[in-house]
Every structure is written in C-alpha cells, then in structure tokens.
Amino acid sequence: MIWFLLTFLLVIVMSVFLRKAHKNTQKVALNKVDLTAGSFHHPAGPLLNVLHLSDMHIEKLSIAPEQLYKKLADEKIDLIALTGDYLDKRRNIPKLISYLKVLNRLDVPYGMYAVFGNRDYSLKRKHFHTLKEVLEKYGCQTLQNQHVTIHVRGRQVNIIGVDDFHTERSNLKAAFANLKAGYRLVLTHDPNVVLHMEKYEFDYLLSGHFHGGQICWPKPYHLAALGRQMLKMNMIKGLHYYKKRPFYISEGLGQTSVNIRVGSRPEMALHQLSLNKRTKEKTQTAMYELRPIK
Numbered sequence: 001m002i003w004f005l006l007t008f009l010l011v012i013v014m015s016v017f018l019r020k021a022h023k024n025t026q027k028v029a030l031n032k033v034d035l036t037a038g039s040f041h042h043p044a045g046p047l048l049n050v051l052h053l054s055d056m057h058i059e060k061l062s063i064a065p066e067q068l069y070k071k072l073a074d075e076k077i078d079l080i081a082l083t084g085d086y087l088d089k090r091r092n093i094p095k096l097i098s099y100l101k102v103l104n105r106l107d108v109p110y111g112m113y114a115v116f117g118n119r120d121y122s123l124k125r126k127h128f129h130t131l132k133e134v135l136e137k138y139g140c141q142t143l144q145n146q147h148v149t150i151h152v153r154g155r156q157v158n159i160i161g162v163d164d165f166h167t168e169r170s171n172l173k174a175a176f177a178n179l180k181a182g183y184r185l186v187l188t189h190d191p192n193v194v195l196h197m198e199k200y201e202f203d204y205l206l207s208g209h210f211h212g213g214q215i216c217w218p219k220p221y222h223l224a225a226l227g228r229q230m231l232k233m234n235m236i237k238g239l240h241y242y243k244k245r246p247f248y249i250s251e252g253l254g255q256t257s258v259n260i261r262v263g264s265r266p267e268m269a270l271h272q273l274s275l276n277k278r279t280k281e282k283t284q285t286a287m288y289e290l291r292p293i294k
Contacts, residue, residue, distance in 0.1 A: 026062045029267045030071060033239060033248065035204065036274040045276040046153040049076050050185070051108070052269040054083040054208025055117070055252025056099065058092045063253070063266070065102040072106060075270060078152070079110040082140065083208045083250065084117025084164065084189035090127040093134055100138035110150055113159050114140040117189035117209065118166040119256070143187065145171040149180050155275040156182030160202065165193035166209065166226070176200050183275045191235070191249045192227045194242050204273060205247035212237035212251030212264035237264070 036047060051072065080103055086096055103112060114135050116128075123131060135142055143161020150157050158179050163169040170193050184202040191207035210223055213236055223231045230236065237251050251267045 027265055028063050028067075028071075028253065029251075029265045031238075031267050031269045033269055033271045035246065036272055045274055046155050048110075048152055048157065048183075048185075048273045048275055049078045050206070050271045050273060051075075051077045051080045051106075052083065052206050052248065052250055052271060053080070053253055054189070054206075054250035055085040055211060055254055055256070056082075056087070056096070057085055057119070057252070057254030057256050058087040058095045058099075059089065059254075060256065060258075061254035065098045068099065068268070069102045069105060072268070077106055077108050077270070079159075080106070080108055080112040081159075081185075081187050081206050082112065082114040082135075083187055083206055084115050085119040085208065085252070085256075086117075086131065086135075088119050088122065090123060090130060093131060096131075097134060097138060100135070100140070104139050110152060112140045113148070113161065113187060114142050115161045115187045115189055116142070116144065116164055118164050121164060121167050121169070143175075144169070145174040147175060147179060149182065152275060156180055157275065158182050158184050160184060160186045162186055162188040162193055164188075165190035165196075170196075172197060172200050183273075185273070186247075190227075191247060192230060194245075194247050195229060197245075198243060202245060204271070205245070206250070206271070207247065208250040208252050210236045210249055210251075211256065212249075212267075214252075214255060214264050215260065215262045216264055217262045 087093065120128060120131060132142055141148060143159070144163045145161065147158050147160040150159065160175050162172060162175045165188065170188070186202045186205040188205065188207050190209045194205060210226060213223055223236060235249065237249050239246060239248050248269065248271065250269055251264055253266050253268065255261060255266070
C-alpha cells in the first residue's frame, strides 16, 4: 500500500512538472540587446536593428505565426537574421512557410539572411535542397560560407554566413574571402566556431545551437556534447566576448527532442548595432529588456 501511494504521488509530481515545463515553451521572450552604449565613438552613428531568430525546430514550436507578427509588428527592424535548425522532416516545410510569410509581412528594408544548422543537414540531400529553395522563394538569401555586402545609410555592411561548425561544414577562408571594407556581421549556427576565428576579424556574431540548455536542471550538463569548452566558460546563452569580440548565443525559438523547457525560455532577439566601431569588452554595456509574448 505504501509503495502504491508513493508511486501515485510521484506520478502526480512528474505530471505537474511536465505540464509546467511544457507551458514554459509558450513563454517566448523578446530580448533587446543595445550594443550602441558601448561604442568607442559618439554619437553612435548609423544604426542597424537586427531581428535574430534561431533554432525554430518547427516540429516542436509552441508559438503560432500570428503571435510572432503581433509582437514584432510595431518594432523597428532593418534586417532579419536566421541562424539555422528550421526543421527535421520534409513534411513540415509547409509549416515553415507560414512563418516565413509572417516575416515577409514585417517588410524590413535590408532583407532576410539565413544559414543552416546541423538538424537541417540531417535531411536527405533532395529534401535539404527543397528547404533551401523554400527559404529563397520566401525572401531569404541563404549563405553557405559566403558573404554579401549591403549599404546601410551610407555605410557598407558585410553579412558573412559561416556554415555549420557542428557538422564540419565551416570554411572560414571561403566565407571571408575578398571582403570589402565595412562592418562585419557574422551569421552562423554553432557558436563553437568563435573559438577558431582568431585570424578572422568580425564586429558581431549571431548564433544559436545550445537552446540555452533547454533543460537546465540542475545544470545543462548535456551541453558538454555540443561544446565542452564553451560550457566550462559558461557561454551557453546571451551576449559574450571572446578575444575582445562580441557574439550572441540565442536560446532558440523552438525545442528539440522533447517539447519542454526548464530553466530556459524560447527567445527572439532584437540587436541594435552601431556601424561605427566595435563595442567595448564589457557585457554590462548591453541593455536587455525581457518581454514575454502574451
């Protein structure tokens, strides 16, 4: 009888825990990162407002396209950066399209740019090409160890897409080849590549991959398989500096494996960048505003 009661109580506790952990996947944070406060020069000069979305994992995404639009519609967004892991299965491409349509409704002046993550490369070759074609059809310029140069209010901005480090597809030499003068914004999926970029200058880097741990209880020990060195340095989410260069690790919009979160939140991030000089190496100069999506 005692064992029955203990088992019953355990089932209840686990049920409550899992229900709460699933609700956490619906509490999407809109994080605002202001890097202009740390600029060496004043005034900050031309600004670039970048919406960063990563790790959508369409199969386990708890926020609807229209919810995203309502939250972002009144924000000032110049450019959209997508840093990989869109889906695991070809059959979910139509669902991805509904989100891409919403992003197009934001009508950003400097376009959308996308790189791929390890889960995208788990698709069969022909299905991966379908994913790539869909992204491009709906307004994304995909970058695989490539870069493009745009002009923002009289300044040149190089958008550098470094392919996925986790699946050994990164080619820094190709991605940075023949770069023009200007601001260097790097988009990549796996932030571990930052540890190997001593010879490659950049002003800011956006990444994802870690999901902020997704299940951080008591700590995200499982992330050691994804990046032991970064885990030791406590670089698993948010704004960090390595070799005096700033980079950001998104907690991701969706979930992987199981649709729960513990000690982490799905996120979108709005980054305000100064196109003058690189920011100082002080994380406290970045201003955060955390707002859940209703």
